[in-house]
Amino acid sequence: MQADDTERHEIINWLGARGNGGHRFFNVPIINDGIGPFPVINGKRRPITTGIPHSDGSLFSDGAGYSQATVYAHLTQSAALGAGILNIRVTNAARPLRWSDWFSIYHPSKGWRAYRYWQVISKTEETNPIYSLAISPPLREATAIGTRVELARPMCVMKFPRGFTLPWDYEGWYQSRPTLQFVEAF
Template identity: 30%
Template structure:
């Protein structure tokens, strides 16, 4: 079954906590002396919150309820792209406007698809310079266009089995194109795989069974939030 994508064209948040790599740690509790031993994994897990999503008409209410029905609590995964305004941090040239670069293109008659979305094309062009093993945290990249690639930026790999996953640049050498990133690769990738800086996406689940609770004021108006956690 095809995993659906969160429809930003219909349900786009006005604020977000995206993305955040939450540490995974385990503690045996404190001893009598008060000392605590904590063991942590360097893998972490992605969490995300889409906040203040305008739900103000029939189509938006039904879209929200349809996604809630599909997710069925924490049962089914959904692909979550970064909101549009996160594209301002993509590595395009300083002389360009992200609004113009990433704006959807309409059909020839000026209309869009039924969900309000349009055609999109890639802008940033970066690929893996070699095969990368499961758990890798570094690579040599092949950069065709990414004039402002730098640490802190987020990209995604579209893995064959695990679907799209977010990764964050930790270090970048402009002379050698050597990159380190986190978390460790969720799945091996082959040489030439695309680093998606245009619309980084991650396969996630609802963080709790009631994460899509929708409270509406009459006649049908609300600003709900939804929390996700990476589908591991």
């Protein structure tokens, strides 16, 4: 991260104040915009659709609309704690899933957890296919059928590693390049 303005320095200062000591948690997104199974619009993969109007066609007073993920999934079978295989239906994918795709699931007790898969065991041949995936790491919490699976900017609950301190320092004209380090919170 390059911090080259006052606002970014304030964010870094806040991150250090909140996270130093490794006791507080952050929902950290995995920025997968350029590699996920998202549609290509105007030459770029688009994980999020914006500008969606209300049902009557109007937008909010500031001219903005709703936003939503372009590609999403849900579990087609419940899965137990420690499960190594998930069955998910993927909706609106612009290409088949491949090993570089991350996803996350919000667990009621553990929060957001990130996963990836190392093998496609099976895939149905339909518009919105059901995949059976061998995942890593194993499922952190039991999940029910219908649980949403986030493919667009998946998140994971993280914290700073033990012994790491995010310094607040800068060079002239508020320029610095701090290195952020995170480990999974649980």
